[in-house]
Amino acid sequence: MITKENILIIGAGPAGMSCAMELCKAGKKSIIIEKENCIGGLARTFEFRESDLLFRTDIGPHRFFSKNRYLYRFIEDLLNENWISVKRQTRQFIDGKFYDYPVNATQAFKNIGPLRGAAMGFSYARGFIKYQICKNKIMNFEDYIVANFGKNLGEFNMLNYTEKIWGIPCSEIHPDWAKQRIKGLNLISAVKDALFKKKNKDIPKTLVDTFYYPKYGTGLIYDTIAEKIKKCGSIIKTSSYPTQIYHENAKITKIKLNINGKKQEITPSTLINTIPITEFIRLLSPSPPKAVVDAVKHLKWRAQVYLFVTLDKKRITNDNWIYFPNKEIPFGRVAEMKNFSKEMSPKDKTSLFIEFFVNENDKIWNLPKEKLLELSMKHFETMGLFTRKDIRNCYLLRKKNVYPSYDLDYLKHLKVIKDYLNRFENMDYIGRSGRFQYTNQDHSLEMGILAARGIIENKRYDFETVGSENEYFEKGFIRNDKTQRRTVNDLLNK
Ligand SMILES: Cc1cc2nc3c(=O)[nH]c(=O)nc-3n(C[C@H](O)[C@H](O)[C@H](O)COP(=O)(O)OP(=O)(O)OC[C@H]3O[C@@H](n4cnc5c(N)ncnc54)[C@H](O)[C@@H]3O)c2cc1C
Incomplete structure (x- = not known):
């Protein structure tokens, strides 16, 4: 030593x-x-060899974004040309329909419909009056979402997804979580961005549409x-x-x-x-x-269980990752690693990284990979992403202490x-x-x-x-x- x-x-x-x-x-x-x-x-990358084929995956999608120029130089010095810029595509799958994220106004309006859209508008107004005009105190994450998006829109995607991550009601989650994830974003800024897509240099971090990624x-x-x-x-x-x-x-x-x-x-x-x-x-x-x-x-900590599925398909989506807020779907997010860098999958093959948010030792934590895959497959098949026949291999990972519980x-x-x-x-x-x-x-x-x-x-x-x-x-x-x-x-x- x-x-x-x-x-x-x-x-x-x-x-x-x-x-x-x-x-x-x-x-x-x-x-x-x-x-x-x-x-x-x-932030490690796993390698899985299947005879002469090499599949790589991160623990979930790892896009790089920072406002610190020193950090960009720090990584550029290390990786040089092996640091590539990737155009972000993300979607959400809600109530059986896909939604682009950041929001695509026409698509969202078509999918949601005028009645539900109007209800979301009214519910936003109610939240605005309660928290922005009457200045009610924001005590928890749910309050934060209602104040900035309204209850209806919150329940549509943010509140249920957040409860999936944490396994507790949003009224029991500290508003700090919002500061970490969506500070600077509200319904008005999201709508403005969806309608005008203006290049705002102070764009909230969830809306950044290009990110850096190491080639391997x-x-x-x-x-x-x-x-x-x-x-x-x-x-x-x-x-x-x-x-x-x-x-x-x-x-x-x-x-x-x-x-x-x-x-x-x-x-x-x-x-x-x-x-x-x-x-x-x-x-x-x-x-x-x-x-x-x-x-x-x-x-307390929240843990995660992951399935990494290698597939005999060229590509299944154009997305970097897709979110699944609905609670009846057991996983929360999937990432097609090939869409981060083509080096992550062999040519003509692809893979999917599937994330489950769990507590250590709960039911999902203890399930064998065959059971977890079975639970997931009915959803992937309904969505039309891939079938059981496309699967080459499936790997299971478990991680403790992934999310500090707020x-x-x-x-x-x-x-x-x-x-x-x-x-x-x-x-x-x-x-x-x-x-x-x-x-x-x-x-x-x-x-x-x-x-x-x-x-x-x-x-x-x-x-x-x-x-x-x-x-x-x-x-x-x-x-x-x-x-x-x-x-x-x-x-x-x-
Ligand atoms: C699913 C997922 C997706 C993510 N996506 C992104 C993303 O898109 N962009 C992004 O920037 N970040 C992302 N992150 C976050 C990123 O991975 C973490 O912020 C980062 O890895 C934290 O680094 P760290 O060094 O603080 O902690 P860790 O990465 O947790 O490193 C701590 C290290 O300490 C070791 N250790 C623990 N206990 C002991 C012990 N007793 N003795 C010795 N060693 C020990 C661990 O094994 C580990 O290697 C994501 C994380 C997850 C889980």
């Missing part, structure tokens, strides 16, 4: 890998510990980082994880590790944690105060945990599960870069604003010393 300056990163997802890459650019080595047998975290899957970013950081002397240990994290006087002092089945210890100068915040707290020794341990028990109390409990963790002088906790924050890979990459910059410049960055709003980067802050903050804009955007 590296001596002298031991920078330990736990988790080889986008946050951990970007941190290691930024350190490497400054000539600093790090040690990365990853519990899985591969790197990339939720999103995992290419992390495989390329792995190659580069190994050359600069960094070490990646897969199938490895911490078993205990010791601390004293607000410093991480020693970490016990399981490295490929062998016990080892490390005394890190700095620790960058990207593993679930709940797991991290449980590994601390001595154990944190009872209030913190109790707060951890209140944070229930109404999560912020209260998270604050107790963060207030405790913020005291550690030589530890930053970053990333989606590391901060229990629903963020995309761009935000995790950004947090990793900021954590590295903190080490390089002996300053500490504040991760709280990353991913919290569209313009988060412009509003980022830097902590000059342990307490002072100043803007990060000039630093990373130059």
Whole structure:
């Protein structure tokens, strides 16, 4: 292991890998510990070989979008011509009909019909009066949707899809979820966009119609980082994880590790944690105060089950992905990976990645792949996408801790945990599960870069604003010393 300056990163997802890459650019080595047998975290790309045919898939569709120009350069430097721009096509399948997304006005009007359309208009007006004019307080996600779209339109696609993701009613979901997903979007802006398609530079993030994608899957970013950081002397240990994290006087002092089945210890100068915040707290020794341990028990995660189906068909849709808000359809979203890059499927073949939102150990989580496929096939056949005869193979994946659950109390409990963790002088906790924050890979990459910059410049960055709003980067802050903050804009955007 590296001596002298031991920078330990736990988790080889986008946050951990970007941190290691930024350190490497400054000539600093790090040690990365990853519990899985591969790197990339939720942004890895799987390869499935079927004799001489190679199918690739991400864990679901991974489009890249960011307002941070530094990040674009960061990835361009890694991938060069292997970073391609893809025209987005997305649809929703609702009540037996397909709808383009962002909305195509003519198609939506035709499918919905004038009566239902008028009812949606009235219901929007009711929501507008209640929340925008009478200023009723928005207490939960349902209120947010009713205020911005009206109840009828909300129930048509957003509320039921959201309940599918979370498995709880929208009235029990924190309005933060809307900020993460659809901030800046409302019925009027959606209609304007559908009618005029004007090029608005402040377009809400759900409406972006072109995105970047690595030619061989999103995992290419992390495989390329792995190659580069190994050359600069960094070490990646897969199938490895911490078993205990010791601390004293607000410093991480020693970490016990399981490295490929062998016990080892490390005394890190700095620790960058990207593993679930709940797991991290449980590994601390001595154990944190009872209030913190109790707060951890209140944070919940949503898991996912995936089917990846390889098909003897040239193509089944032109979509990158399709959403399925109706509850009687057991899956929530599918992605045809070939429509992200032609390298994702062999010529004349295609594949479909199917996502189910579940709780760990519930009925769907425990179903074998044959049963899950059977549950799904009747819907695909009705839609006319493909038949059982077209299927070559089917693969099943299960992932825990995929979505940090934004229930109404999560912020209260998270604050107790963060207030405790913020005291550690030589530890930053970053990333989606590391901060229990629903963020995309761009935000995790950004947090990793900021954590590295903190080490390089002996300053500490504040991760709280990353991913919290569209313009988060412009509003980022830097902590000059342990307490002072100043803007990060000039630093990373130059
Ligand atoms: C279905 C789906 C679709 C998505 N689509 C998009 C998209 O279109 N665009 C986009 O930008 N983002 C997308 N994302 C989000 C993106 O994948 C995540 O934001 C990103 O991967 C988070 O990176 P991270 O490093 O913070 O966390 P992770 O990717 O979760 O990485 C954490 C790493 O820590 C490891 N780990 C966990 N516990 C331990 C332990 N005890 N010891 C050691 N290692 C451990 C994990 O194995 C993992 O490798 C999507 C995610 C999903 C699930």
